[in-house]
Amino acid sequence: MRRTRAAAAAVTACLLAAAATACGGGTADNGGGTNTAPEELTYWASNQGPDLAADQAALGPELKKFEEQTGIKVKLEVVPWSDLLNRILAATASGQGPDVLNIGNTWSASLQATGALLPWDGKNFDAIGGRDRFVESAIGSAGAAGQDPAAVPLYSMSYALYYNRKMFQEAGIAKPPATWDEMVTIGRSLSKDGKWALGAEGGNLANNIHQVFVLAKQHGADFFDAAGKPAFDSPAAVDAVKQYVDLMANDKIIAPGNAEYAQNQSLQDFANGKTAMVLWQSAASSFKSHGMKEGDWGVAPVPVPAGVPGAGRNTNSMVAGINLAVFKNTDNIDGSLKFVQFMTSDEEQKILNKTYGSVPPVKAAQNDPAFATDDLSVLRTTLGTSAAPLPQVPQESQFETAVGTAVKELFADAAAGRPVTTESVKAKLTKAQQQMAS
Template identity: 30%
Template structure:
């Protein structure tokens, strides 16, 4: 009996050893042929099946809600346990690059046909470069345009939309004169990037190294005064008011600034105004620069599958893939060659976004700039709602900026 028991144990050990070896082989095979991708775009999981079929690779996509993504990335950096490939929003580049999140791709650029900086919009490339390193490859881009009711703006003399900020002010006065609860523009109050767009258009630029002194520039004050004018003269509603798309549909707020995603949203939410609205390039002052946003694909700094990750990113950066992604998820290609496709050239609204992308600017790539934006929103609230003098408010803002930069 003891001999049988001993033989049984030996057999089981042998079987477990064989199974363990097979399991180890399977894990090695999976490890070699599998990459992990973190994204905030739920549509990517379905989209990458074509790449899996073409390449034989397995792409494990984990979708992270935008509201959780920042903290999850911080945890990954602290633990060193991240994906192989990660999506990074343009406004997070500086913070996470400084934390050492990304593999420097500089030495790989020439090895992949779709990585050349010449392939992409200048503003998109600028947001992939930090402290002499290339932290990612552009995936998709977005920017802001003026959405406007063509029929209502025609009534005040601007059937093709205002060209300049002087036109915007003139049209706004006429639109507000229509009567009670009639406004001109839904002016953004919660977007920390928008006030800087206004400042760029006035000829202002942030120079890294000059700190709070940047905000002494008269052009920056011009932008704050312009923002305040729309609330001071009731061109824009300070309170929340009607639901956003209802106000655009009924004409009580016939202009707003937004990105390409709202083209389809208006078509879905307000079909009754089909043919009565359009998009226009940003109004011009010294220039008509808009912000450039979007996302890049980066390689996590300690990924053991760099080659596999870069092959995937190269596929995602291909013009044909980027057109397919636009058709799949309505996000605009970062690769300029993709804009030659009829899917984009034959849609006048989308092609206007393509034109605006030639006149864009990224936010300064310093980790503190997002906090500066939030503080600026607080400053604007004090001016527009609290009646604080602009000069005093800007002086206080400069103190806050100094404090942020000294931390």
């Protein structure tokens, strides 16, 4: 999921209480919802393209097509990632939200706990063609285990290692690193003359979480135990976070200035030839928007400790993606279901995922040759063999804020030349865990 944000404190409290009482939701006859006419829907789309205008241009013709087919007009608002979660949480608290909305798949369980989203039971899945049309790993990132999903997969993504072919060729490097040891060795040879090996976004809380989640898996750690309780400062989790920050603090292959980078700044540096590699999810369309051309970059799996990517300790990506949800108190449930059916139809899945450089979570749509490129083949293989979903727990959004901030602060220490030690990493993670408890 592409975004960065901090949750509002008041609405975070709502999420924490949601297991007992829903902060939003309701039904169509309780006066809540958007009060749109039956022939009109409101849709909050997440910013998937290089800017909001690009999303408006991409989605406009498709929404017009839906209107022509059904007679239902869709009022579109593209919401920046920096605002999206807070907007959604405020809507769940007030009961005044859109009819249909995009959510980052890592938020699914948190938003599910509010009770504000329509559960996707067998009847609702049947209304859009059936649950078995979707890739199971994508469904697994749509809500807590053992419950009906809170949303339907729309775009699927995974992380990959993107590398600048020209910079590698000039440095005499034949292939991208497959292991972290190779990353450090190659990275040191590339980090010179004002250029750096690897880009990062230390100020981007979500990206921090995505990276340390994967490394934690590789160290055999989970940030939540089997009972769903935080386990942020276990020895293996501490080692994972330290390994990531050490790419700047100790290995010196990430520029100190990256400690303050926010959303997409690392992509700009990569496109401008300031860094040779970046770890990102479905980045091809972003590179093109920054002036790169097909062939300028290569793509490979994210490094693993040793060997090749796979399940377990060689997990090398989170299951990334965007889900489509319906507010339970919509005044137009039938129209909302028709809209979800349209957006997840085989044809629309091909159109939309081609536009955004993502992988369709609808199985039949993946057969299109457009999704067999080198880039997307790596992403598809990763999703199918070596990706794991972030914890599907109600506290997931608070976890991203607490641990993402801890990593941000550690990057700030590294950039300032302050030592990053096992003890200092553990102290930050313990503090984050205590924040969750309070």
